[in-house]
Structures are given as structure tokens and as C-alpha cells.
Amino acid sequence: MSERKITKVLVANRGEIAVRVIQGLREMGVRTVAVHSTPDRTALHVLVADEAYEIGPAPAAESYLRGDVLIATAKACGADAIHPGYGFLSENAGFARQCEAAGIVFIGPRPETIDLMGNKLSARHKMLESGVPVIPGTEAAVRDPEVAKKAAAEIGYPVLLKAAAGGGGKGMRVVREPAEIDTALRQTMGEAKASFGDDAVFIERYIENPKHIEVQVLGDGEGKVIHLFERECSVQRRHQKVIEESPSPSLTPELREAICSAAVRTAESVNYLGAGTVEFILSQDKEFFFLEMNTRLQVEHPITEMVTGTDLVRAQLRIARGQGLPYTQDELRQRGWAIEFRIYAEDPAKNFMPAIGRINSHIAPSGPGVRVDSGIYEGFDVPIYYDPLLAKLIVWGEDRPQAIARGRRALMEYTLHGPGHNIPFHLWALERPRFIAGTYTTNFIDERFDPAEFQDPLPDDDREALLTAAALWEARRREAVRTGDSPASTPSAWRLDARRRMTGNS
Amino acid sequence: MWMKKRYVLDNGGEQYTAEVATHRDGRIAVKLDDGGPRDVDACWVQNGRALSLRVDGRMHLIDLTATGQRGGLAATVNGRHLALTVMDELRALAQRSVESTVAGGTVAAEIPGVVVSLAVTAGQKVHQGDAMLVLEAMKMQNEITAPVTGTIDEIRVEVGQSVSTGDVMVMMTAEVGG
Structure with a gap:
């Protein structure tokens, strides 16, 4: 090239x-x-x-x-x-x-690749051809309820009805028995038509309590493909990822090897160009199936960068320049453990309702193994028109326990005042035995999270500190109003007093 | 001489009182609810946006930001994000009995004392929480603030005047919806 x-x-x-x-x-x-x-x-x-x-x-x-x-x-x-x-x-x-x-x-990849992978049915055909495991299901769109019933019986209940052009959790329906199929098919087709302009729906086996594993790949567009190992993204809310980690705590070395090779095969089958992600679903029996390929950089790409010591944007540019792959497969290793926490403007106490407003304070954590990719600053008004992702906190540790401890430390250092956000949720998640054990599945939030009770009462000494600080804040504010001073720009009497006390000049 | 002020802090519906006493020499003592007064070593840091507190050697760093709503504060304490409202006792009282203050009202002395200064005049518009006068009682200077937003109708006291408990000091009319 x-x-x-x-x-x-x-x-x-x-x-x-x-x-x-x-x-x-x-x-x-x-x-x-x-x-x-x-x-x-x-x-x-x-x-x-x-x-x-x-x-x-x-x-x-x-x-x-x-x-x-x-x-x-x-x-x-x-x-x-x-x-x-x-x-x-x-x-x-x-x-x-x-x-x-x-x-x-x-x-990014060639337009043909985007087309092929963007359609679930055509992607599925391609995977069957390339010997990549896919979830058992229909090979063509199903419109007739009778055909649907026959197919579902062959696949085995429960089944999932899925819009061919769908994504982001839209246009999907679980059907547990034959009697439900008629209505479910009609609804899913209607939803698919309305959301994606295409009513094609196919049927596949519904995997209960799955894990979401994905593999980062890079291709040079001339047949060479390498993988940068896996990410596990099973902490999801309404099919949106919230916490991701790499490596996955669910893979044995053999399973990792198998799943990464399948990802490479997937990318090779389309002579992939650039950075992409092959998503798999992992069943409780440790069977994995191709889910879809995302033909772009992912939100969670930083955890791969942390664990493999790479820069995926740099790799993308080098490939786009026709300079080929920046690494060989042999050079790539997983070192340590990385976790990403997506900081969304949404309030966990209000069932993750999206929040907007001005960022009044944003003090991001730092220190060893901490990275914050942010799109905000203090004084910025979060607009209502776009994705509520404000920032991402990514931590790296020598091993998983250290990464978790570091995540907790960094989240506790994080101050974000203004719109409601999900930092309290992340702290909650890190305390859950299922998360600590690494056995959580995509149902983690639905099964375990209770918006009313997820936070412990504030410990007494923290509450006393809070009340003392708030009272001193108010006293200072009133003093500033009285004297015409701005509390933030001039040292107030309070601070001067405090300084005197500390230096012993009183 | 000590100058004392009491505030009511509302954290998710739970109300607490805090009394802040400051001395000319710089000492600060804080009393929470019915606890005893406690000397605190408090330093405003980070350009006045955070308070470093030392209580019996234990350190606390509290990030604080005004939310823009009257008395509204966002705080981060030991990794917890919290929202609270700061008000003085009269406003807390007013909040507890909104109905009785809608039509207007009187501001009466809660303790016997001497009016040491006046910050408002008749006819003036005030916002809820604005300082109206300072009442010195038991060697303590107490700031009396407007319980509601509205207009001052009449001031019934003068600087230097002694008042007894229950004496009406200010009469005011609340702004509708204020």
C-alpha cells in the first residue's frame, strides 16, 4: 500500500x-x-x-x-x-x-466492511462462512409467525427476536413460549421498521445470564490482522456499558486464545482495515458466540491501551497513512489490569435519569495508574442534545485487586458538582461481592441495584465534618456579603484567622 | 468576644443545627445539635472551594460548591457526593410552616437582647435570608435574617433598644410565591 x-x-x-x-x-x-x-x-x-x-x-x-x-x-x-x-x-x-x-x-474501515458488519444478517452469514461460532438461529429474516414458531422450536426456547438493522438494545424481544411469538414478532417488526426503516427480524437462541466479551483488533487492509486481547463489558444498564475491564476475569488462557483467534478470523474474513472490535457473548457454560463487529474505535478503548501499552489513535493514523500495523502479534502482551468507569450525567438515585446543567466543580483524580478522559470543564453547561457521557475514569493496577482498590481510591477523590452523575453507582458496584469475584453478568445492575438503598448512611464523623463545613461556608458567605468581598478571590477573615492559628501568631 | 451564629442544615429532609462561634483572636468553635462546643482547626483551601478540617487530629477535606439555589450546597465528603441546604433558624421555621408566612408576618425576638445594628429600612425589598438586624444577647451577636422574600412594612426597634422574648422587631409582607 x-x-x-x-x-x-x-x-x-x-x-x-x-x-x-x-x-x-x-x-x-x-x-x-x-x-x-x-x-x-x-x-x-x-x-x-x-x-x-x-x-x-x-x-x-x-x-x-x-x-x-x-x-x-x-x-x-x-x-x-x-x-x-x-x-x-x-x-x-x-x-x-x-x-x-x-x-x-x-x-476507519472500507465502506464495504461497514455495510457488511452493520447488518446483523449479512455479518452472521459471513461468520458462518469463516467458521466463527454464531448463536444458533435463522439464516434469513422471518415474517410469517408460523415459520417463526417452527424455527423457534428447532432452536429451542427461550429465543430472542432481533431486528437485523438494530443496535443499542433497540428492536429486541425475548420469547419464552410459542404462544407469545405472534405478538412479539409483530411488535419487533414494527419497532424495527420505525427505528431503522427495515422490518427484517431474525430469531436466535436467547443466552441467559451471559457475559459480554469483546476483542480489539487492528488490520492493515492487506490481509494482516492482529488482536489486542479482550475486554469484558458485562456491567450494563439498558444494554449500555457502564464499567469495562481488561483482561476479562472470566477467561482461562485456552478460552482467551480461542476467542481472540475467532476475532482475528472475523477481521481477516473482511480483510479488515483500521481499528475494530469483535463482540462476543459468553454463556454460563463458557461457550462463546459472535455478536457483532464494531467498525470503529470504542468508548472503552483506553483499558486496552493501558493493559497492552499501546495508543490506538496513533495506530489508527499510522494504518490510515498506509504505514501498516505498528505492532506484531508477538510484541503484544497483557500487563496488569485496567478498569474503566463511564461517568454519565445521570442520577442513580433517580433510576439513572439523565441530568443536565452546569458543571460547577470538576476535580478529577490523579496519581499512580489513573487516567481521566474528559469532555467537560468547570462552568460548562451540559447540553441536552447529546450523549450524557461526561468523562471516563480509567485505572490500571498490577493485578485485579489492585485495580479495584485504585478505582475506589480514584472515585473517592473525584469531585463533580452540578448535574447528577453516577460516581456513587461505581463506588457501590466496586463493593459488590459479585463484582469483586468477577462473576457478574449482564444482569448485574437489574438484579442487584436498588436506587433507594444503594448508599449506606453517612458515617457520623463524616456527617459532622460536612455540617461543620457547611456552617462555616455559610458564615463566610455572609461575612463576604457584609464586607463586599468575594469569598473565592480574596482571603477571607476566616482563612486569615485559620492561618494565624496554624502559625501560632494569635 | 465571641460572635455566635446558628444555622439549620437540611440534608435530604434531615435537619441539623450548627452553631458557629468565632472569637476576635481567630478561634472557631462549632456546636452541632445538642453536642458540646468543639474547637475546630479549619482552613479554606483550593481558592476557597474546599475546607480542610482537623478534628482531634483527624483530617477531613470537604469540597463545597453553591448550587445556585438559595442556600443550596453541593458537597463531597470522603468520596460521597451530597446535597444540602443551609438556612438560618428563622428560615427553617418558615419552611416548616409555609402557610403561616405566605400572607406576611412578624419577626419577633426569640431571646431577650439589645439591637446593635439595623441593615434594613421600611419599604425595602428583601430576599429570604437577607440580614435585617443584629441582636446581641448573652454576649452573643445574632444575625436576624428575613424569613421570606418580601417587603419590610415597619421596623419597630431602634439601635440600642432592648427587647424581650416575643417582642415584634420587624413586620413584613411576603411576596406572593416568594
């Missing part, structure tokens, strides 16, 4: 991933271009980029999803490539094609 010049990249995304991509590109001496909707003028990714252009109003459909505007912007500012991040247009084959046609490098 001939090398392509990439010296300026437009990042077609927002939030923490846009910031992380910009940081990686900058380290490689690449000029960075941010794009933003009108309200995102002051979003962090815009502030840290070399150049930034407004691409439309707040709704994503009129800004971050406007492929034509993005390409025109890239051309106008002289960007050689577009990095799509995750979400938005990252898995849109049409957009990848338009980039190609416009002479702009799309940092």
Missing part, C-alpha cells in the same frame, strides 16, 4: 472522544480541526483544537450527522482526513464513501 499524506485531520465528533483524538493527533504533529454545533461553541473539544468550524444548529441531525457539511468543511480548510470517533457517522458506509469520493481519507 502506498503511503498517504495526513498532516491535518478533521475530527467529526464532540465530547471526550473528540478531545482524546485531538490529543493523540497533536502528539503526532498533526494539525487538528474541530467541528461544532451552535451551542457547542464553548465545548472542550472546540477549545483545544487548532482550528474549529461551526457546522449547524444543536440537533445532531443538522450538525454532527451532516456528512455533506463535514466534507465541505474538511475540503475548505485543507484537511487530508476525517476521524469519525464513535457514534455519529463512524459506522456510516455512505459517509465513508463520500469521503473517499472527495479525496479525503476516512480514518
Whole structure:
């Protein structure tokens, strides 16, 4: 493959991933271009980029999803490539094609690969062909309830009805007995049509209490594929991942070898180009099945970076430049343990209701083995239009117990005031015996979490400290109002007094 | 001389009282609920956004941020994120009997004392929690604040005047919805 010049990249995304991509590109001496909707003028990714252009109003459909505007912007500012991040247009084959046609490098796989993997049925066919285990199920879309009943009987109940074009947990229904099939099929088809414009539904065996394991792969587009081991993402809420770890506590070395080889086979079967993730479902009997392939960088990519000592954005750029894979399989090892905590603007005490508002305080943890990928800053108003992911806390430890202890330490150091968020949930999760044992499944939150009771009462000495601090805060505020001082900018009488006491000059 | 102020702190519906006493020489003592007064070593740090507390050698670092709502505070204590509302006793009282203050009301002395300063005049609009006067009682200066948002109708005391328990000091009309 001939090398392509990439010296300026437009990042077609927002939030923490846009910031992380910009940081990686900058380290490689690449000029960075941010794009933003009108309200995102002051979003962090815009502030840290070399150049930034407004691409439309707040709704994503009129800004971050406007492929034509993005390409025109890239051309106008002289960007050689577009990095799509995750979400938005990252898995849109049409957009990848338009980039190609416009002479702009799309940092991701070829459009045909996105098309093939984006459709569950075509991906499934490809896997069957390549000898990658798939969940037993129908090979074609099912529309007739009688056909559905026959298929379900062959597969064995419970079965899952699944929209071919679905994703993110939408368009799925569990059916436990034949009598339920008629209605369930009609509903799933209707939902599929409404959500994805395609009513194709297929039937597969429903795996009870599964684990979610995925494998990071890199391909050079010329037949060479390597894997960067697995991630376990079984802590999910409404099919959205919340905590991820690498390695997976559920794999034996043999199983790891088998699942990683299957992932490599998957990527090889489509002559994969760039960074991708092959997702598997692991049953209680330790059988694994292909779920889907995500043809982009994942939210949880940092845990792989921590454990393998790699930089996936750098790898993506090198591959896009036609410089090939930056590592050989033999060079890659899993060292230690990494856990990622997604910090969402959603309140666990209110059943994870999304929250918005101004970030009044953001004091992120630091210290050994701690990484925070954030898309926010103090004073930033979290907009209602986009994903509620504010930041990601990633910790690394020599082994799993240390990673858990470090996660707990870092979460306790984390201060985030403003919108409600799920840091208290993460602290709760780390205390659960099932999490500590590594035996949790995708039902972990549904089975164990009680919004009303997940937090212990505040210990007495902490409550006394809190009340004392609040009273002193109020006393200082009133003093400041009285004297016209701003408590934050001038040392108040309180602080001066305290200092005198500490130095013994009273 | 000690200057004392009492606050009511509401944490998720649970109310606590805290009495903060400060001395001219810089000493601070805090009394929580009915506990005894306790000398605290408190330092505002991080540009005044966090308080470092030392109690019997034990260290606490409390991050605090005003939420923007009156008296609203967000706090992080030992890894816990908490929300609380700070108010003075009168507001707490007012909150407990919202109905009785809607139409307006009187601010009466709760303890016998001497009015040492006045911060408001008749006709003035005040917000709930605004300082109205300082009442010195038992060598303690007590700030009396507006129990509700509204207008001052009449001030029935003068600086230097002695008052007894129950004496009406200020009459005011609450703003509708205030």
C-alpha cells in the first residue's frame, strides 16, 4: 500500500472522544480541526483544537450527522482526513464513501466492511462462512409467525427476536413460549421498521445470564490482522456499558486464545482495515458466540491501551497513512489490569435519569495508574442534545485487586458538582461481592441495584465534618456579603484567622 | 468576644443545627445539635472551594460548591457526593410552616437582647435570608435574617433598644410565591 499524506485531520465528533483524538493527533504533529454545533461553541473539544468550524444548529441531525457539511468543511480548510470517533457517522458506509469520493481519507474501515458488519444478517452469514461460532438461529429474516414458531422450536426456547438493522438494545424481544411469538414478532417488526426503516427480524437462541466479551483488533487492509486481547463489558444498564475491564476475569488462557483467534478470523474474513472490535457473548457454560463487529474505535478503548501499552489513535493514523500495523502479534502482551468507569450525567438515585446543567466543580483524580478522559470543564453547561457521557475514569493496577482498590481510591477523590452523575453507582458496584469475584453478568445492575438503598448512611464523623463545613461556608458567605468581598478571590477573615492559628501568631 | 451564629442544615429532609462561634483572636468553635462546643482547626483551601478540617487530629477535606439555589450546597465528603441546604433558624421555621408566612408576618425576638445594628429600612425589598438586624444577647451577636422574600412594612426597634422574648422587631409582607 502506498503511503498517504495526513498532516491535518478533521475530527467529526464532540465530547471526550473528540478531545482524546485531538490529543493523540497533536502528539503526532498533526494539525487538528474541530467541528461544532451552535451551542457547542464553548465545548472542550472546540477549545483545544487548532482550528474549529461551526457546522449547524444543536440537533445532531443538522450538525454532527451532516456528512455533506463535514466534507465541505474538511475540503475548505485543507484537511487530508476525517476521524469519525464513535457514534455519529463512524459506522456510516455512505459517509465513508463520500469521503473517499472527495479525496479525503476516512480514518476507519472500507465502506464495504461497514455495510457488511452493520447488518446483523449479512455479518452472521459471513461468520458462518469463516467458521466463527454464531448463536444458533435463522439464516434469513422471518415474517410469517408460523415459520417463526417452527424455527423457534428447532432452536429451542427461550429465543430472542432481533431486528437485523438494530443496535443499542433497540428492536429486541425475548420469547419464552410459542404462544407469545405472534405478538412479539409483530411488535419487533414494527419497532424495527420505525427505528431503522427495515422490518427484517431474525430469531436466535436467547443466552441467559451471559457475559459480554469483546476483542480489539487492528488490520492493515492487506490481509494482516492482529488482536489486542479482550475486554469484558458485562456491567450494563439498558444494554449500555457502564464499567469495562481488561483482561476479562472470566477467561482461562485456552478460552482467551480461542476467542481472540475467532476475532482475528472475523477481521481477516473482511480483510479488515483500521481499528475494530469483535463482540462476543459468553454463556454460563463458557461457550462463546459472535455478536457483532464494531467498525470503529470504542468508548472503552483506553483499558486496552493501558493493559497492552499501546495508543490506538496513533495506530489508527499510522494504518490510515498506509504505514501498516505498528505492532506484531508477538510484541503484544497483557500487563496488569485496567478498569474503566463511564461517568454519565445521570442520577442513580433517580433510576439513572439523565441530568443536565452546569458543571460547577470538576476535580478529577490523579496519581499512580489513573487516567481521566474528559469532555467537560468547570462552568460548562451540559447540553441536552447529546450523549450524557461526561468523562471516563480509567485505572490500571498490577493485578485485579489492585485495580479495584485504585478505582475506589480514584472515585473517592473525584469531585463533580452540578448535574447528577453516577460516581456513587461505581463506588457501590466496586463493593459488590459479585463484582469483586468477577462473576457478574449482564444482569448485574437489574438484579442487584436498588436506587433507594444503594448508599449506606453517612458515617457520623463524616456527617459532622460536612455540617461543620457547611456552617462555616455559610458564615463566610455572609461575612463576604457584609464586607463586599468575594469569598473565592480574596482571603477571607476566616482563612486569615485559620492561618494565624496554624502559625501560632494569635 | 465571641460572635455566635446558628444555622439549620437540611440534608435530604434531615435537619441539623450548627452553631458557629468565632472569637476576635481567630478561634472557631462549632456546636452541632445538642453536642458540646468543639474547637475546630479549619482552613479554606483550593481558592476557597474546599475546607480542610482537623478534628482531634483527624483530617477531613470537604469540597463545597453553591448550587445556585438559595442556600443550596453541593458537597463531597470522603468520596460521597451530597446535597444540602443551609438556612438560618428563622428560615427553617418558615419552611416548616409555609402557610403561616405566605400572607406576611412578624419577626419577633426569640431571646431577650439589645439591637446593635439595623441593615434594613421600611419599604425595602428583601430576599429570604437577607440580614435585617443584629441582636446581641448573652454576649452573643445574632444575625436576624428575613424569613421570606418580601417587603419590610415597619421596623419597630431602634439601635440600642432592648427587647424581650416575643417582642415584634420587624413586620413584613411576603411576596406572593416568594
